[in-house]
Amino acid sequence: MAKTTDAVRPHPPVSDNLVEIRDLSFAYADRLVLQGINMTARRGQLVAIMGNSGCGKTTLMRLIGGQLKPTLGKVIVDGQSVGELDFQALYRLRRRMGMLFQFGALFTDMSVFENVAFQLREHTDLPEEMIRDLVLMKLNAVGLRGAQDLMPSELSGGMARRVALARAIALDPMLVMYDEPFAGLDPISLGVAGDLIRRLTDTLGLTSLVVTHDVQESLKIVDYVYFISEGVIVAQGTPQEIRDSDLPYVHQFVHGEEDGPVPFHYPAPAYAEELGFGHA
Amino acid sequence: MSMKKTTLDLWVGVFVAAGLGALLFLALRVGSFSAFETAKTYTIQAAFENIGGLKVRAPVKSAGVVVGRVVDIRFDNTTYEAIVSMQLGSQYKFPTDTSAAIMTSGLLGEQYVALDAGGSDRMLSNGDTLRITQGAVVLENLIGKFLFNKAEEGGVGAQEEGSAP
Amino acid sequence: MLEHVAAILRRMGARVINSVWRLGLATRFFFLTLLYSGTCFRRPHLVIKEIFSAGVLSLIIILVSGLFVGMVLGLQGYETLQTYGSEEALGILVALSLVRELGPVVAALLFASRAGSAMTAEIGLMKATEQISALEMMAVDPIARVVAPRFWGGVISMPLLAALFSAMGIFGGYLVGVVLIGVDEGAFWSQMQAAVDFRDDILNGVIKSAVFGGVVTVIALYEGYDAPPTAEGVSRATTRTVVSSSLAILAWDFVLTSFMFRGAS
Numbered sequence: 001m002a003k004t005t006d007a008v009r010p011h012p013p014v015s016d017n018l019v020e021i022r023d024l025s026f027a028y029a030d031r032l033v034l035q036g037i038n039m040t041a042r043r044g045q046l047v048a049i050m051g052n053s054g055c056g057k058t059t060l061m062r063l064i065g066g067q068l069k070p071t072l073g074k075v076i077v078d079g080q081s082v083g084e085l086d087f088q089a090l091y092r093l094r095r096r097m098g099m100l101f102q103f104g105a106l107f108t109d110m111s112v113f114e115n116v117a118f119q120l121r122e123h124t125d126l127p128e129e130m131i132r133d134l135v136l137m138k139l140n141a142v143g144l145r146g147a148q149d150l151m152p153s154e155l156s157g158g159m160a161r162r163v164a165l166a167r168a169i170a171l172d173p174m175l176v177m178y179d180e181p182f183a184g185l186d187p188i189s190l191g192v193a194g195d196l197i198r199r200l201t202d203t204l205g206l207t208s209l210v211v212t213h214d215v216q217e218s219l220k221i222v223d224y225v226y227f228i229s230e231g232v233i234v235a236q237g238t239p240q241e242i243r244d245s246d247l248p249y250v251h252q253f254v255h256g257e258e259d260g261p262v263p264f265h266y267p268a269p270a271y272a273e274e275l276g277f278g279h280a
Numbered sequence: 281m282s283m284k285k286t287t288l289d290l291w292v293g294v295f296v297a298a299g300l301g302a303l304l305f306l307a308l309r310v311g312s313f314s315a316f317e318t319a320k321t322y323t324i325q326a327a328f329e330n331i332g333g334l335k336v337r338a339p340v341k342s343a344g345v346v347v348g349r350v351v352d353i354r355f356d357n358t359t360y361e362a363i364v365s366m367q368l369g370s371q372y373k374f375p376t377d378t379s380a381a382i383m384t385s386g387l388l389g390e391q392y393v394a395l396d397a398g399g400s401d402r403m404l405s406n407g408d409t410l411r412i413t414q415g416a417v418v419l420e421n422l423i424g425k426f427l428f429n430k431a432e433e434g435g436v437g438a439q440e441e442g443s444a445p
Numbered sequence: 446m447l448e449h450v451a452a453i454l455r456r457m458g459a460r461v462i463n464s465v466w467r468l469g470l471a472t473r474f475f476f477l478t479l480l481y482s483g484t485c486f487r488r489p490h491l492v493i494k495e496i497f498s499a500g501v502l503s504l505i506i507i508l509v510s511g512l513f514v515g516m517v518l519g520l521q522g523y524e525t526l527q528t529y530g531s532e533e534a535l536g537i538l539v540a541l542s543l544v545r546e547l548g549p550v551v552a553a554l555l556f557a558s559r560a561g562s563a564m565t566a567e568i569g570l571m572k573a574t575e576q577i578s579a580l581e582m583m584a585v586d587p588i589a590r591v592v593a594p595r596f597w598g599g600v601i602s603m604p605l606l607a608a609l610f611s612a613m614g615i616f617g618g619y620l621v622g623v624v625l626i627g628v629d630e631g632a633f634w635s636q637m638q639a640a641v642d643f644r645d646d647i648l649n650g651v652i653k654s655a656v657f658g659g660v661v662t663v664i665a666l667y668e669g670y671d672a673p674p675t676a677e678g679v680s681r682a683t684t685r686t687v688v689s690s691s692l693a694i695l696a697w698d699f700v701l702t703s704f705m706f707r708g709a710s
Contacts, residue, residue, distance in 0.1 A: 065582050094584040105575035122585050285490075292493050295501045299605025302612035303651070309634070310540050310615055311641040339639060346639065390534075390640075 017076075018043045018175055018207045019064060024073035026059060033059050035231045037073070041224075043174075046201045046208045048218045050253070051228035057211040060228070061177050064209070065099060066090045078174065095123055098168030098176040102183060104160035106152040112139070112163050113148040119170045138166040142196060158189030162196065169200060175207045176200070182214040190214075194221045215254050219243065227253065320370040322406040323351065326380040326393070327361040332416025334382055334391045340366045342395040347372040350393060366393060368404075375400035379412035391416060471667045478596050478663070481589035485597050491590070495598025499560040499662075503606060506555055511610035514547060515539060515617025522618070523626055532628050536637030539618030544641060544650045545706070548611030550698050553657035556603060557690040561665035564595055565686040568669025569679035577670075592670065596662045603658025604651045611650070649705045656701060657694050664690040 019041040026034040033056040041047040049057050062068040063075050069083045076082070080093060106115050116135045120126055126134070139145045142162040152160060161181060168176055181193050198221040201208045212218050219225070219239040227235040227242075227250055235242065235250045242250060268274070331353065340348040348368035356363050368374070377398030384391050398412075485492050522538040571577050571591065580587045615637075622628045641647065665686045672682035 067578065067581060091584040091586075094582055097582065099579070099582040101575045101579055103574065105579040107576055107579075108570075108574070119583050119585075122583070122590075288494060288497050291501045292496050295496065295504060295602075296605060298504075299500075299608055302605070302608035303647075305612050306544060306608060306615075306647050307643050310544065310612075310637055311643040311647045337642070337645075 016042050018078055019209065020074075020076040021060075021064075022074045022076070024063065024075060025071050026056075026063060026068065027071045033231055034063075034228075037228075037233055039226050039233065039236070041175075041207055041209060043207050044201070044205055045223045046198060046210065046221060048210045048212060048222040048225045049228060050212060050215060050218065050225060052213060052253070055228045056231050057213075057228060058179055061099070061179055061209070061211055064177065065094065065097060095119075095171060096174045098171070098173040100161065100164050100168050100176065100178045100181055102180045103157070104152070104164035106155075106160055106164055106167070108152050110152075111148070112144065112150050112152070112155070115152070115163060116166045116170055118167065123171065134170070135166075138170055139163075141169070141200065142166045143192075156189075158185050158193065161185075161193065165196065165200070169204065169206070172204065173206065175209070178208065178210045178212070180212055181210060182212055182217050190217055194218070197221060215256075219254075321348070321367045322370050322404075323365055323367050324404055324406075324408050324410060325363055325365050326410035326413050327356065327359065327363050328380075328382060328413050328415040329361055330415035330418060331362045331364060331382055332384075332391055332418055334364065334393070334416065338390065338392050340368060340393045340395060342372070342374070342397065347395065364393065373403045374398075376402045376404055376408065377412070378404065378410060379414070380410045381414035382416040384417070467671075470671070471663065474592075474667045474670065475663045477588050478593050478666070481586060482593045482597065484589040485593050491594040492597045492601070495594045496602050498563070499556075499595070499598045500602030500606060502563075503556055503559045503602070504609070506559055507552055507606045507610050508613050510551065510555055511548075511613030512617040514551060514610075515543065515614030515619075516621045517617075518542060518547075518614065519618035519621030519626075523622055523628065532622075533632035533636055535618065535622045535628050536633035536635075537640040539622070540615055540637045540641050541646065543611040543614040543618075544646050546698070546702075548614065549607045549650050549654040549657060550694060552607040552610040553603060553654060553661060553694045554691055556599075556606060556658070557661045557665070557694065558687050560599065560602075561661045561686050561690050562683045564599075564662065564665040565669040565672070565683045566679055568592075568595075568666055569672040569674070569682050572670065572672065573674035573676075573679060592666050595666055596659070599658045599662030599665075600655055601658075603661070604654045607650065607654035607657075645706070649701075653698065653701050653705075656697060660693050660697055661690045664693060 017040045019039075021037050021039045024034060024037040025032065037060070039047075039049075049060060051057050059068065063070055064077060064082065066082045066085065074081050074083065077093060078096070080089070082090070082093070085093060106112075107118065110118070113135055116138055117131050120131045120134060124131075136145055136148070139148055142165050144159060144162055144166065147155065147159065147163070152163070155163065165176075165181075178197065181197060182190050185193060194217050197208060197210065200206060210218055210222060219242065222239060224238060225236060225242050226233055229249055235245060235247050237245065243254060245251065245254070334350065334353065336350055336353060338350045339346045340350060348366050350364055351367045352365040354363045354365075355361075364380075366380075374395060375398040377400040379396045379398065381394045381396065382391055383394045404410075518539045519535065522535050523532060526532050526534055526538065568577075568591065577587045577591070580590060619633065623630045623633050668682040668686045668689075669679075672678045
């Protein structure tokens with residue numbers, strides 16, 4: 001990649017796709033986690049990646065953020081192949097990404113205000129008043145301007161996640177990734193979080209990737225859905241297409257059925273046999 | 281720990297000041313400040329028949345005042361004597377016929393070199409060697425002699441004491 | 446029978462290989478920390494904050510233990526020296542043993558269990574709650590931002606704590622020896638001053654404690670950074686920090702002492 005500075009980066013004539021994943025495979029040691037993944041997220045789109053627990057969704061996020069390197073294939077963010085960047089370039093790219101971790105991952109030794117101000121202090125030389133204004137703006141956007149002096153330990157789970165969201169958008173990133181933003185929230189917080197993600201994506205012109213297993217909430221807000229099961233994409237489409245899908249896996253997932261392609265039982269020998277009835 | 285920045289700074293300041301204070305106390309009150317004793321010194325030597333338990337860094341005293349330190353102890357292969365090098369502060373001047381003796385502070389205390397000034401007009405300078413020396417009193421010899429004398433007391437009466445070993 | 450022996454040997458071998466592997470990783474971690482220390486010097490406030498949590502918060506335990514160790518030394522030393530009629534040497538005994546050995550070593554052991562374990566737990570929890578990951582994703586290097594300031598905080602705090610420990614101990618020895626028992630005050634101080642050398646004893650003690658501070662913090666930070674992100678993982682890492690840094694302190698003490706005081710006394 002040609003050397004460019006942050007300030008005078010000429011808008012590269014890259015495609016409309018902010019995130020592009022091509023034939024991506026990833027293995028931890030000898031365990032294949034993701035296999036042959038192809039997906040795209042256009043600029044300004046809100047894309048959901050869904051699947052049951054342990055299907056490799058979080059791994060996919062770490063690959064996009066460059067915390068893991070693909071075993072095969074490419075992850076391209078804003079025209080740059082993430083796995084091939086050096087340390088400097090990767091860190092430069094990450095400044096334009098925000099990530100919301102599952103439980104917020106707020107810095108527990110800093111107040112809400114300092115958490116949101118963190119990146120501004122680390123990466124910019126802005127004067128204190130301007131940092132203050134920016135932080136209050138971001139906190140206002142998530143409705144927690146009044147909580148600026150609280151410590152993370154004093155926040156509820158939903159509030160912590162909103163603060164983390166304010167922190168993730170502090171530097172006005174081009175891409176925000178949400179790791180299970182709906183997990184463990186009560187119905188009200190759930191609705192608030194969903195609306196917030198949709199609204200921020202639209203008003204700030206972000207591209208958002210939501211990794212989740214909460215089908216109902218995400219189908220309400222997203223533009224496009226990818227379904228992952230056991231490391232491969234099994235279905236994709238707009239929310240309406242997904243709702244209407246008659247693929248057994250998607251049907252089971254959307255309607256929350258207990259048994260189906262995803263079995264209720266972990267593989268085991270026959271029940272009767274294990275209880276000793278088999279050899280009567 | 282939502283402590284104000286200034287309070288935290290104050291505490292760290294107090295801590296660092298106290299720590300440096302403790303170091304200063306150790307340096308000035310507990311130790312002797314040899315590292316900063318850049319004052320000029322000169323080295324003299326003395327040969328002893330026996331140095332007993334004298335160690336490097338033992339004090340060199342005159343009239344009870346510390347005037348220097350032992351810096352080196354060697355064994356001379358030709359005279360079979362111990363050569364002790366002493367570093368004296370150059371503000372302390374001693375005549376060339378000064379004598380050196382190895383003494384013990386207290387009965388079992390540390391051993392040191394005692395200098396006894398002579399009467400010469402010429403003063404010692406760097407590298408000079410003291411002529412008149414008296415080695416350490418070895419306790420075992422002393423006790424041996426004492427018992428020997430006691431045993432003889434009955435027969436011959438008061439014997440003339442031999443010179444110190 | 447034979448396979449039992451083989452199994453035992455295999456286990457021993459695996460443990461040795463594992464230890465060597467971890468030692469190598471910790472060494473690499475240490476050099477990375479040094480490499481990424483630039484931020485600390487550009488932003489001293491990061492280090493000041495860590496001096497607070499490593500140094501100031503360990504102050505009470507260091508001062509109190511120092512006082513008691515000194516008082517015990519005064520009492521025991523007096524008992525022993527009195528048998529030989531050289532009570533005046535009490536000052537030497539108390540000061541030398543504190544300044545050379547007990548000050549740096551005991552202060553470092555206390556530091557390991559007070560500040561070191563806290564550091565491991567803190568880093569381990571930061572990892573478990575994805576704060577370390579969050580830092581990386583915010584393009585902030587966790588070694589530079591979280592690890593290095595704690596390392597330097599420990600290296601700076603430790604000599605100051607050891608000096609305070611020794612000073613407090615000498616004061617304790619003075620209290621028991623001079624004030625309580627009645628050893629001659631002049632002899633106590635003057636003999637001490639004659640025997641304790643600034644460079645050989647005090648400065649070497651300071652160097653020792655700075656090394657101990659570095660050793661303890663590197664072990665504590667590495668264990669925290671390496672801990673499995675679970676409650677059990679963090680608690681085991683905390684225990685390991687205290688055990689291995691105590692052993693490391695004593696081992697390093699032997700090595701440093703054999704270099705520093707060779708032929709000096």
